[in-house]
Amino acid sequence: MEYPLSLALVDFLPVIAMAVGVALLVPYARHPAVAAGGWLTVLGGALKAVWKLIMAIRGPDLVWLAEAQFFLLGIGFTLMAWALLGTGSGRRPPAWAFAGFALLGVAAAIAVMDTWPMLIVTTVSATLVGIRLLLLSRRAGAAAAVYLFGFNLLGTYVMGLLASRPEQTIALQWAEEILNTLNWSAFALGVWLLTRTKSPVAHSRRFTWSR
Structure with a gap:
């Protein structure tokens, strides 16, 4: 397709x-898996955007740029989900279960x-991240953030439905890009509102993978 x-x-x-x-989320959660996973997801989205830009200027079709997104997002969201599930309590599910899930997908x-x-x-992992952030927002009393993360979750599923359609017209892709921008803007605003509350990690100054 010509973009x-x-x-x-x-x-x-x-x-x-x-x-x-x-x-904004990294210093709030204070766990290295959130940082690693978060920036992997950003890298995945950036590579897909770069691929689309290259295609738009009639460059070579570097398919690996587009397909790398799926692996980076999958691993990134899995890392974030595992770390965030223990944010505020320090009790996380077994790391091997999440690692095994991601490796099985790969x-x-x-x-x-x-x-x-x-x-x-x-x-699955993005859903866990969204639900956990929503629950943290509700616990912190950040009502607006609850709705924003709810919108982000709903938008993620709608994006999946739109992207799975075989007929990807330019008009449909414009709708997808607008929704995706709103979706992640809601995520960013929700995180900002959440981070204005007290961090759930009490006085932690050190990253440890076991926490």
Whole structure:
């Protein structure tokens, strides 16, 4: 498909919004897995945007740039989900279970030579991240953030439905880009509102993977 340059440039807006949200979330959560996972997701979105920009200016079709997104998002959201599930309590589910889930997705994607297994990993892990942030917001009394994370969750599923349509017209892709920008802007604003409350990690000055 030929992408207009304007559409390719707009694809960077949700990446920027996601980066802002991650930058705010990292010092709030105070766990290295949130930082690692968050920036992997940003990198995944950035690579996809770069691929679309190259296509728009009639450059080579570097398919790996687009497909890398699925692996980076899947692993990134899984890391974030595991870390955030223990934010505020320090009690996290077994790390091996989340690592195994992500690795199973990678292995399945390689075996079937398709990215849909990583899409499943991304969807499940992103859902856990969204629900956890929503619950943290409700506990902190950040009512507006609750609605923003709820919108982000709903938008994620709507984006999946739109992106799965076989007929990807330019008009449909404009709708997807606008929704995706709103979706991650809501995430960034929700994180900002949440971080204005007291951090759930009491006086932690040190990153430890065991926490």
